[in-house]
Amino acid sequence: MGRRLAAAALPLPLLLALCWAAAGAAALGMNWGTQATHPLPPKAVVQVLRDNGVGKVKLFDTDFAAMSALAGTGIEVMAAIPNIMLADLAADAATAKDWVKRNVQRYDFDGGVTIKYVAVGNEPFLSSYNGSFINVTFPALQNIQNALNDAGIGDRIKATVPLNADVYNSPKQTPVPSAGRFRADISELMTDMVKFLAKNGAPFTVNIYPFLSLYLNDNFPLNYAFFDGGATPVNDNGVLYTNVFDANFDTLVAALKAVGHGDMPVIVGEVGWPTDGDKNAKAAYAERFYAGLLKRLASKAGTPARPGQYIEVYLFGLVDEDAKSVAPGNFERHWGILRYDGQPKYAMDLTGQGRNTMLAPAKGVRYLSKMWCALNPNAKDLGKLGANVDYACTFADCTPLGYGSTCNGMDAAGNASYAFNAYYQAQSQKDAACDFQGLALPTETNPSTAACNFTIQIETGAAVVRGRSAAAVLVALLQVLVVW
Ligand SMILES: *[C@@H]1O[C@H](CO)[C@@H](O)[C@H](O)[C@H]1NC(C)=O
Ligand SMILES: *[C@@H]1O[C@H](CO)[C@@H](O)[C@H](O)[C@H]1NC(C)=O
Ligand SMILES: *[C@@H]1O[C@H](CO)[C@@H](O)[C@H](O)[C@H]1NC(C)=O
Ligand SMILES: *[C@@H]1O[C@H](CO)[C@@H](O)[C@H](O)[C@H]1NC(C)=O
Numbered sequence: 070m071g072r073r074l075a076a077a078a079l080p081l082p083l084l085l086a087l088c089w090a091a092a093g094a095a096a097l098g099m100n101w102g103t104q105a106t107h108p109l110p111p112k113a114v115v116q117v118l119r120d121n122g123v124g125k126v127k128l129f130d131t132d133f134a135a136m137s138a139l140a141g142t143g144i145e146v147m148a149a150i151p152n153i154m155l156a157d158l159a160a161d162a163a164t165a166k167d168w169v170k171r172n173v174q175r176y177d178f179d180g181g182v183t184i185k186y187v188a189v190g191n192e193p194f195l196s197s198y199n200g201s202f203i204n205v206t207f208p209a210l211q212n213i214q215n216a217l218n219d220a221g222i223g224d225r226i227k228a229t230v231p232l233n234a235d236v237y238n239s240p241k242q243t244p245v246p247s248a249g250r251f252r253a254d255i256s257e258l259m260t261d262m263v264k265f266l267a268k269n270g271a272p273f274t275v276n277i278y279p280f281l282s283l284y285l286n287d288n289f290p291l292n293y294a295f296f297d298g299g300a301t302p303v304n305d306n307g308v309l310y311t312n313v314f315d316a317n318f319d320t321l322v323a324a325l326k327a328v329g330h331g332d333m334p335v336i337v338g339e340v341g342w343p344t345d346g347d348k349n350a351k352a353a354y355a356e357r358f359y360a361g362l363l364k365r366l367a368s369k370a371g372t373p374a375r376p377g378q379y380i381e382v383y384l385f386g387l388v389d390e391d392a393k394s395v396a397p398g399n400f401e402r403h404w405g406i407l408r409y410d411g412q413p414k415y416a417m418d419l420t421g422q423g424r425n426t427m428l429a430p431a432k433g434v435r436y437l438s439k440m441w442c443a444l445n446p447n448a449k450d451l452g453k454l455g456a457n458v459d460y461a462c463t464f465a466d467c468t469p470l471g472y473g474s475t476c477n478g479m480d481a482a483g484n485a486s487y488a489f490n491a492y493y494q495a496q497s498q499k500d501a502a503c504d505f506q507g508l509a510l511p512t513e514t515n516p517s518t519a520a521c522n523f524t525i526q527i528e529t530g531a532a533v534v535r536g537r538s539a540a541a542v543l544v545a546l547l548q549v550l551v552v553w
Contacts, residue, residue: 094419095124097366098147098383099406100339102129104390106465106495107526109411111138113431114387117411118144120429121419127231127338127383129191131172141180147338147383148172149188149231150213152202158189158212159205165212166219174220184226188338189213192233192276194255197396203255206230207262214269227271230262231338234277234317237324245305246374249320250327260328267330275321276339276385279313279358283349284398291349296361308373314340314362319374335375339385341406344414346399348473356415359384359406360425367421391466391495399468410434410527435528442493442503443486445510454481457505458488465491469521476521485509486516487523494526 101114109117115138118126127147128135139146150158150168158165169187176182189210193202210228217223236259239248251259266273279294292299293313302309303316310316318335325333340362342355362382371378389405407413411431418424448454461467467488469476476487489509496502503511517523 094122096379096381097123097363097419098125098127098145098381099123100127100129100341100383100386101135102386102388102390102393102404103132103135104393105388105409106392107409107497107529108390109388109409109431109434109527110529111135113411113433115139115142115144116433117407117429117431118387120432123419125185125381125383127188129188136176136182139182140176143183145183145185147186147188147229148182148184150190150209152190152193152198155190155193155202155205155209159208162212162215165209166216169213169216169220173217173222173226177222177226186272186274186336187213187217187226187228188274189228189230191231193230194236194252195233196235203258207258207265210262211265214265214271218269223269227269229266229271229274229336231274231276234275234321236275237321239320239323245303246310246316246319247305247308247323249323251324259324263325263328263330263333267333272334272336272381273321273325274336274338275318277314277317277337278340279317280342280349280354280400282313282317284347284400295354295357296365297357305373310373312361315372318372318380322372322374335380337380337382340382341385341404343400343403344405345403345474346395346401346468346471350400350403350473352415355406356417356425359417360423363418363421364423365421395468399471399474402466402468407431409524410436436525437494437498437528439513439515439525440493440498441512441514441516441523441525442489442509443512443514443516444482444489445508448508450506450508453506454485454508457508458485461488461492461505465495467491479521483516487521490516490523494524497526 099118111134119142125145126139129149130151131148158168173184173187176184190202190206193206210230214223214228217226217228235252236255237249237251239245250256263273283289283291283294290300296312298311300311302311321335322331325331342358343350344352344355366380366382369377369379371380384406386404388407388411389403389409391402391409393401395401405414406417406428411434413428413430416425416427418426465488468474470484470487471477479487485508489503489505493503503509515523
């Protein structure tokens with residue numbers, strides 16, 4: 070628990086209840102992505118994690134401001150290396166040593182960052198990458214773990230590779246979890262990687278997305294994506310699977326077993342449900358999904374292949390990211406448990422006790438002025454509208470306009486206003502960003518409807534980051550740098 074509760078002053082049952090609740094959420098991890106035009110300030114993110122009792126966080130890099138905000142909190146961190154760096158780290162052990170020095174050892178001091186894992190790449194074997202990272206991921210993993218070992222910290226900091234669940238599957242003719250094997254085209258590579266992870270006592274990390282099973286297959290049974298029953302079970306030699314999360318997890322367990330490591334620890338690096346951008350991406354489903362998932366995790370039920378275990382899980386994700394690529398789908402910018410501004414979207418209980426309430430929101434978030442951008446009602450040259458809307462939507466997030474999304478079904482004028490406002494906010498309400506060849510005008514009237522939010526962006530960076538503790542951590546970090 071770490072935080073010094075005034076233990077003596079509390080009655081024992083209350084204390085136990087608090088410990089139980091705190092332990093529940095403390096075991097839970099959260100993904101903190103920052104691909105937003107206006108990311109929440111790191112201090113606000115760390116505070117919202119603490120306010121909700123979240124004890125673990127997974128990053129996608131080792132951003133200095135994020136690491137500084139995490140320093141001294143005791144929150145366990147999975148730091149990460151972006152795919153783009155894998156080739157350099159694979160090519161040269163010295164580069165990996167240097168990376169570890171600058172991004173791990175730098176923060177590894179009393180009062181620093183509690184780094185537990187280094188994620189080497191992010192879903193590098195995704196089929197859609199066309200093999201771009203196939204040859205560099207394993208050598209990069211080896212160089213990073215060896216550098217951690219050489220630095221004398223490999224016993225408590227492990228390198229792992231967060232992989233997409235498409236690195237394994239079951240054969241078409243036996244589509245059951247126990248028949249799981251690593252994907253044929255990378256099976257030798259996966260086997261070697263698993264052996265290396267095992268040798269170093271490192272976990273296998275996999276991202277599991279029941280939402281994507283539903284998104285990618287119109288015939289996928291809806292209830293099988295959730296945990297509250299209603300789907301026809303999949304019968305695997307007498308073992309009945311009632312949800313795709315268990316089935317997917319156990320397919321991996323079978324694949325690991327087939328290469329001689331059926332007992333390797335598995336971390337679920339990402340799991341979650343988006344709330345916009347697709348007909349199945351909605352808050353009600355996200356709420357249902359998390360209610361079931363969190364209850365199961367808290368019950369330590371495990372899966373049929375690994376019963377009675379707590380599964381280490383990182384939810385995806387903490388906040389919406391309005392600048393993520395929408396190549397996988399329009400839902401991609403709406404994975405947040407919290408909105409872009411740190412406000413909760415729906416009720417949940419991170420401790421899995423079923424007391425579903427709204428999470429604590431981010432504190433100290435400041436919004437830009439109460440100004441929107443909308444279609445100029447007196448605009449004449451509407452022939453230019455299409456091109457201007459396209460421009461706005463290229464540089465701002467218009468995904469809520471699509472089919473099945475919160476702002477779908479508006480008329481052309483509503484669409485244009487939405488697009489213009491999204492761009493104006495993404496540009497931090499710069500005057501020049503609300504013109505569009507005379508088609509747009511700033512307005513103090515909120516164009517939002519009950520279903521469709523014309524959002525106002527937030528201030529980023531300096532607004533909330535100031536404060537004594539941040540400065541103190543910075544000084545400590547700088548001192549460590551000087552020592553190097
Ligand atoms: C992968 O190949 C497809 C089809 O050849 C192409 O459209 C896509 O851009 C490629 N992706 C990457 C990341 O190279
Ligand atoms: C990976 O290595 C194989 C075998 O050496 C080679 O054929 C392939 O082109 C390489 N792939 C990339 C993306 O470099
Ligand atoms: C509004 O935009 C959406 C998404 O681009 C589109 O599907 C829809 O047809 C547009 N509506 C009108 C009336 O133009
Ligand atoms: C719309 O945004 C406001 C804050 O700007 C928020 O309070 C409200 O809950 C949002 N509504 C929806 C439907 O998301």
